[in-house]
Amino acid sequence: MSQWNTICKIDDIMPATGVCALVNGKQVAVFRPRHDEQVFAISNIDPFFEASVLSRGIIAEHQGDLWVASPLKKQRFRLRDGLCMEDESRSVAHFDVRVKESEVQVKA
Numbered sequence: 001m002s003q004w005n006t007i008c009k010i011d012d013i014m015p016a017t018g019v020c021a022l023v024n025g026k027q028v029a030v031f032r033p034r035h036d037e038q039v040f041a042i043s044n045i046d047p048f049f050e051a052s053v054l055s056r057g058i059i060a061e062h063q064g065d066l067w068v069a070s071p072l073k074k075q076r077f078r079l080r081d082g083l084c085m086e087d088e089s090r091s092v093a094h095f096d097v098r099v100k101e102s103e104v105q106v107k108a
Contacts, residue, residue, distance in 0.1 A: 004098070004105040010037055013104065018068065020044045020055040023108040028095055029055035030104060031079055033066050040079035041097035041106050046070045047090040054092070 007021040013032040021028050027044035044054045049072050057068040059079070067076040067085065076085040082094040096107040 002096075002107045004100075004107050007104045007106055010039070010099050010102050010104055013039070016059055018055040018057065018059070020052065021106065023095070023106050026093075026108055027052050028106055028108060029057075029068070030097060030106065031055075031059060031066075031068060033059050033079070037099040039097050039099060039104055040066065041095040042068070042077060042079060042082045043092040043094075045092065046072055046075070047084070047092055048073060048075055 005023045007030055013019050015032055015035045018029050018031040021030060028041050029044040031040045044052050046053050053071050054068055056071050059068050066079040069076050077092055082092040084091045098105050
């Protein structure tokens with residue numbers, strides 16, 4: 001059964017950036033796109049290179065959805081579900097995430 005795992009305080013994540021956390025043996029990239037408490041969590045592993053880099057990607061908006069571009073070859077992954085814009089067969093896992101009492105928590 002999955003449980004909520006505290007990652008950090010919301011203020012530890014600068015707006016428009018991401019952080020990486022190890023949750024139950026999985027690398028999870030947690031993003032805070034704006035100055036509010038909205039957060040997203042996807043796998044930190046770029047499936048094209050098997051590299052732990054997605055948390056360092058650039059967040060952008062495209063057709064009303066938020067995406068992160070991998071810092072390696074710029075493939076984009078949708079933050080709400082991990083879909084890869086360029087190749088759906090290379091999409092990444094997404095995780096439930098919330099902010100509770102100013103703490104960012106991921107369910108994995």
